[in-house]
Amino acid sequence: MIRLFVFPPVLRGTPNPGPFCIKLETALRLAGVAYETSYERLAAKGPKHKIPFVEIDGERIGDSTLILERLRDEQGVDLDASLSPRERAQSHALQRMIEERLYFVMVHSRWLEPENWAKLKTAFFSKMPLPLRLIVPRLAQKRVRNSIVTQGLGRHTREEIYALGAADLAAVSTVLGDKAFLFGDRPTMADATAFAFLISIIGPDFESPLRTSALGHANLVSYTERMGEVFARAARTHLRRAA
Numbered sequence: 409m410i411r412l413f414v415f416p417p418v419l420r421g422t423p424n425p426g427p428f429c430i431k432l433e434t435a436l437r438l439a440g441v442a443y444e445t446s447y448e449r450l451a452a453k454g455p456k457h458k459i460p461f462v463e464i465d466g467e468r469i470g471d472s473t474l475i476l477e478r479l480r481d482e483q484g485v486d487l488d489a490s491l492s493p494r495e496r497a498q499s500h501a502l503q504r505m506i507e508e509r510l511y512f513v514m515v516h517s518r519w520l521e522p523e524n525w526a527k528l529k530t531a532f533f534s535k536m537p538l539p540l541r542l543i544v545p546r547l548a549q550k551r552v553r554n555s556i557v558t559q560g561l562g563r564h565t566r567e568e569i570y571a572l573g574a575a576d577l578a579a580v581s582t583v584l585g586d587k588a589f590l591f592g593d594r595p596t597m598a599d600a601t602a603f604a605f606l607i608s609i610i611g612p613d614f615e616s617p618l619r620t621s622a623l624g625h626a627n628l629v630s631y632t633e634r635m636g637e638v639f640a641r642a643a644r645t646h647l648r649r650a651a
C-alpha cells in the first residue's frame with residue numbers, strides 16, 4: 409500500500425493547499441491506485457524537502473512527476489496509455505508550462521498579495537504556538553519571495569506577472585477547446601495536472617487578477633467543475649474498494 413503525504417486540507421474551497429498534492433492524488437485516484445493519506449506540514453520530512461511525497465515498502469520517494477514515473481515503470485500505472493507520441497509530447501509541454509511558470513504566478517498571488525497573504529497566514533500558521541506564530545510566517549514569506557525572484561518571475565512588475573499567467577491560462581483554454589478533457593473524452597495525466605492548478609486558482613479561497621483571468625474562460629470553469637466531479641467520484645470508488 410502506498411502512503412501519500414500531503415499538506416493538511418486547510419483551505420475551504422480547494423482539496424489541498426498544495427497543487428502538486430492535488431495533482432498526485434488526482435492521478436492516483438484516476439488510475440485506481442490504492443493509497444492511504446497522511447498529513448504532513450514539514451517539507452523537510454520528504455526526500456526532496458518538498459510536499460507531496462510517498463512511502464512505498466518503507467522507501468520515501470519525492471516529486472509528483474518522479475513518483476508517477478516510478479509507478480508507471482514498476483506497476484504499469486499509465487494514464488497516458490491511449491495517447492500517441494505527439495500527444496504525449498504536447499501533454500509534457502503543457503504540464504511543464506503549468507508547473508514551471510503558471511505555478512509561480514499562483515504562488516505570487518497567494519503569498520505576496522497583501523489580502524491573500526493575510527488569509528494564507530491564518531490558514532497555515534494560526535495554530536502554531538507563540539512565539540513561533542510571530543516568527544515563522546515572516547521567514548516563510550521571505551523564502552517564497554526569494555524563490556520567486558530566483559526563478560525569474562519575481563523580477564517582473566505585478567502587471568507583467570499577471571499578463572504572463574493570463575497567457576498560460578489562455579493557452580490551456582485553447583488546447584481544451586470544446587473537448588471534455590484535454591486530449592479527448594477521457595482524462596489523462598495532463599488533466600490531473602491542469603485540474604490541480606486550475607482549482608487552486610479558481611477556488612474561492614483567494615481573489616486575484618489570475619483568478620479573474622481564469623474565470624474569463626468559460627471552458628476552463630466548466631472543465632474544472634467536471635474534473636472536480638471526476639476527482640470526487642474516483643474517491644468514492646476508491647473508498648468502496650478499500651472497505
Ligand SMILES: N[C@@H](CCC(=O)N[C@@H](CS)C(=O)NCC(=O)O)C(=O)O
Nearest residue numbers: 426427428451458459460471472473
Ligand atoms: N516538483 C515538485 C514540487 C513540489 C512543491 O513545490 N511543493 C511545495 C508546495 S506546493 C513545497 O513543498 N514547498 C515547501 C518548501 O519548499 O519548503 C513536485 O512535483 O512534487
